[in-house]
Amino acid sequence: MARNKTRLWVFEDAERELLVAATAEIPTLRAVIERAERRADFNGLWLLKSNADELDEMYSLVQALMDGTRSRKKLDLLDGMLATLCTSIDGF
Numbered sequence: 001m002a003r004n005k006t007r008l009w010v011f012e013d014a015e016r017e018l019l020v021a022a023t024a025e026i027p028t029l030r031a032v033i034e035r036a037e038r039r040a041d042f043n044g045l046w047l048l049k050s051n052a053d054e055l056d057e058m059y060s061l062v063q064a065l066m067d068g069t070r071s072r073k074k075l076d077l078l079d080g081m082l083a084t085l086c087t088s089i090d091g092f
Helices: 013-022 027-034 052-067 072-090
Strands: 007-011 037-039 045-050
Touching (some): 007 013, 007 052, 007 072, 013 027, 013 045, 013 052, 027 045, 027 052
Antiparallel strands (some): 007 045, 037 045
8 A cells, every 4th residue: 555545543532631741842743633533434433544654653653652651541541542553544
């Protein structure tokens, strides 16, 4: 699959809140998150149209966030994000 091909990543409000806070000092990733749209046709979830490189950067951010927390609740949330990012990056 081409790296520049558009990919879709869907995430929930809690995940978006976490990413907005985590990207406060990372303008390039903040811009990626801000492109996401809340979609009624996705049950109110956030839909991001992106490319593999941007999603790879987001994956790295989520991994770093996992390394920096001990909260079971936050780790579960981040682990779910990694799973959906993998699916979006790989395209299946």
